Amino acid sequence: MSGSVLYDTPGPRGRRRIAVASVAAGIALAALAALAVRRLAANGQFDGSRWSPLFNPGDENFPALWRLLGGGLVHTLTAAGLAMSFSLVLGVLIATTRISAARWYRWAVVGVVELLRGVPVVIAIFFAAQVLPVYGLKLPPLWYIVIGLTAYNSVVISEIVRAGILAVPKGQREAAAALGLTRGQTLRIVLLPQAFRSMLPALISQLVVILKDTSLGAFISYEELLRRALIAIQTLHNPIQTYLVIGGIFILVNYLVTRLATYLEARLSGRRARPSVPAEDLSTG
Amino acid sequence: MDVITDNLGLYADGLLGTLKICGLVAVAALLLGIVLAGFRVSPVPPLRAVGTTYVTLVRNCPLTIVLFAFAFGLPEVGINGSYFAFGAAGLTVYTAAFVCEAVRSGIGAVDAGQAEAARSIGLTFGQSLRLVILPQALRAVIPPLGNVGIAMVKNSAIVGAFGVGGELYSVASTLNGARGEPALPVYSGVVIGYLIIIIPTGLLVLAAEKRLRVTR
Numbered sequence: 001m002s003g004s005v006l007y008d009t010p011g012p013r014g015r016r017r018i019a020v021a022s023v024a025a026g027i028a029l030a031a032l033a034a035l036a037v038r039r040l041a042a043n044g045q046f047d048g049s050r051w052s053p054l055f056n057p058g059d060e061n062f063p064a065l066w067r068l069l070g071g072g073l074v075h076t077l078t079a080a081g082l083a084m085s086f087s088l089v090l091g092v093l094i095a096t097t098r099i100s101a102a103r104w105y106r107w108a109v110v111g112v113v114e115l116l117r118g119v120p121v122v123i124a125i126f127f128a129a130q131v132l133p134v135y136g137l138k139l140p141p142l143w144y145i146v147i148g149l150t151a152y153n154s155v156v157i158s159e160i161v162r163a164g165i166l167a168v169p170k171g172q173r174e175a176a177a178a179l180g181l182t183r184g185q186t187l188r189i190v191l192l193p194q195a196f197r198s199m200l201p202a203l204i205s206q207l208v209v210i211l212k213d214t215s216l217g218a219f220i221s222y223e224e225l226l227r228r229a230l231i232a233i234q235t236l237h238n239p240i241q242t243y244l245v246i247g248g249i250f251i252l253v254n255y256l257v258t259r260l261a262t263y264l265e266a267r268l269s270g271r272r273a274r275p276s277v278p279a280e281d282l283s284t285g
Numbered sequence: 286m287d288v289i290t291d292n293l294g295l296y297a298d299g300l301l302g303t304l305k306i307c308g309l310v311a312v313a314a315l316l317l318g319i320v321l322a323g324f325r326v327s328p329v330p331p332l333r334a335v336g337t338t339y340v341t342l343v344r345n346c347p348l349t350i351v352l353f354a355f356a357f358g359l360p361e362v363g364i365n366g367s368y369f370a371f372g373a374a375g376l377t378v379y380t381a382a383f384v385c386e387a388v389r390s391g392i393g394a395v396d397a398g399q400a401e402a403a404r405s406i407g408l409t410f411g412q413s414l415r416l417v418i419l420p421q422a423l424r425a426v427i428p429p430l431g432n433v434g435i436a437m438v439k440n441s442a443i444v445g446a447f448g449v450g451g452e453l454y455s456v457a458s459t460l461n462g463a464r465g466e467p468a469l470p471v472y473s474g475v476v477i478g479y480l481i482i483i484i485p486t487g488l489l490v491l492a493a494e495k496r497l498r499v500t501r
Contacts, residue, residue: 006326006392006400006410006413006414006418007328007410008404010328014328018328018329018330021329021332022329022330022331025329025331025332025335026331029331029335039362039363040362042362042363043361043362043363045361045362114484114487115480117487118439118479118480118483118484118487119439119476119479119480120438120439120440120441120442120443120454120479121439122442122443122446122454123442123454123457123472123475123476123479126446126457126472127472127476130457130461130468130472131468131469131472134467134468134469208345211347212345212346212347212348213347214347215347215349215350216347216349216443216446218349219349219446226347226349226350226353230353233357239353239354239357239358239361240354240358240361240362243350243353243354243357243358244354246350247346247350247351247354250345250346250347250350251341251342251345251346254344254345254346255341255345258345
């Protein structure tokens with residue numbers, strides 16, 4: 001437990017005090033909740049007409065609304081999936097070439113990485129959407145999102161990959177060199193597979209960032225979940241309820257992805273504690 | 286590139302506007318985040334639950350949705366305000382979750398033996414927090430807080446995209462959207478503006494990280 005650094009296991013008096021504080025906090029929370037509910041009720045936010053299109057399958061708008069939102073979710077996941085894939089490929093390319101290349105190239109890469117890391121993602125997306133068409137590159141909005149997200153996330157991922165490669169014990173590289181593997185082979189067969197394993201949790205966490213940032217597509221009229229929700233609100237006039245639902249969808253998806261990351265982290269750190277990896281495993285790498 | 290030099294004043298105003306939003310949000314988010322972190326490490330279960338729920342919900346929700354919910358949801362229950370107020374409030378609520386986690390991890394980074402030693406020489410809870418744990422936690426907290434700050438500056442662009450005038454992002458929509466100036470130089474200028482804030486901050490964080498690193 002996080003608090004254990006700060007205090008001992010409470011004794012009888014401490015427990016009493018904690019119980020009193022718990023009751024007080026509980027009452028305060030209940031009062032806050034009651035206040036919020038009253039405010040919502042006074043403004044008619046509990047009217048059935050505001051909720052039933054979202055939650056009542058019998059409502060006339062229910063099927064159309066969920067078709068709209070479902071399609072939006074598919075678009076959100078598509079953009080996130082594409083951005084993640086491109087960022088991963090580019091990130092690995094940037095990281096590996098940076099490690100073994102001429103000095104001028106390394107400096108150029110550092111410059112680009114630092115530049116792109118400092119640019120807000122929303123600006124990168126607008127940049128793509130406004131500047132590329134001027135030079136004759138007219139694409140569907142999906143691609144502006146993907147380009148903007150990739151520009152930012154590929155450099156973030158390249159840093160994750162670089163850290164992962166550098167974290168592989170030096171002996172691995174030396175052993176590969178002793179076996180006569182070339183630089184490329186060492187990277188491909190020895191370093192990357194091991195690095196990949198240790199950086200998997202960080203990569204998955206980055207996926208959460210990408211998923212959240214796809215909602216910026218709403219600004220350039222890419223019909224992802226948020227944009228579709230805004231469209232639905234125009235006819236149903238229930239912003240609070242709709243934001244609650246799409247916020248909930250995002251939170252659920254991201255929560256599950258985060259849990260996957262923590263699960264993998266626990267699993268992988270357990271594996272590293274084992275004495276050694278069987279020789280057959282290396283041959284398949 | 287004439288667009289940038291011709292409108293240097295506009296860009297400067299935008300830079301100041303961004304700094305204004307960021308300064309305001311930084312202070313508010315820091316306070317809220319520290320309170321939340323206090324909740325998360327407190328021995329009182331309901332407060333812990335509040336802290337954990339807040340962080341889990343807010344961290345997994347896109348800032349864009351938080352902002353939309355503030356600006357178009359709150360007026361539905363009779364809470365009205367300017368876009369600036371809603372934007373700043375939304376960014377504060379969002380950033381506070383990350384501040385909370387940075388502070389909490391800083392407290393977690395203090396060796397358990399330190400607290401145990403403090404207790405065993407008879408310091409009270411308040412004394413051990415004030416004299417032993419917080420001074421050490423602060424060192425561990427500053428670099429991650431700096432990174433949260435950098436993320437906040439970048440997120441302020443989303444607040445701008447959302448219609449709060451007078452900051453860096455809105456310079457682009459004025460010049461490119463309303464006056465039809467060419468997109469490439471206009472957006473390059475905006476990018477430069479953000480880099481002017483972010484690169485020095487990043488270097489500062491790096492320097493702080495080096496200075497405050499403790500060999501344990």
